Amino acid sequence: MKFCTVINCMDGRTQLPVINYLQKRFKVENVDTITEAGPNLILSEQKNQNGIELIFEKLEISISKHQSVGIAIVGHHDCAGNPAPKKEQVGHLHKSIQLIQKEFKNIEIIGLWLDEHWNILELKI
Secondary structure, three states, X not given: OOEEEEEEEOOHHHHHHHHHHHHHHOOOOEEEEEEEOOHHHHHHHOOOHXXXXXXXXXXXXXXXXXXXXXXXXXXXXXXXXXXXXXXXXXXXXXXXXHHHHHHXXXXXXXXXXXXXXXXEEEEOO
């Protein structure tokens, strides 16, 4: 069985569209899911070190135990944990990817934006 990993918002509206997208994108059966309220804000601001460490611990488990083949970080419209507009959240996604890449160098990392219709845009980094 192949896995990928997503750092997604806890918002239930994002879960199924993201899982379905990532199964196709990474050609995997399973998606390990790490959820937080506004994870792109948490990772980009780097103010909550405990939160970042917990996310990284979970990433390490997914990569080492499930041999995850890729990581996605998600931002979305109407986010309660990160109420910033799209342009700002996309910036948060870019910063989040850079932070994750420092720790996990040998794995593909992508950013996903979900619009108001729950359509997914993969960000070109």
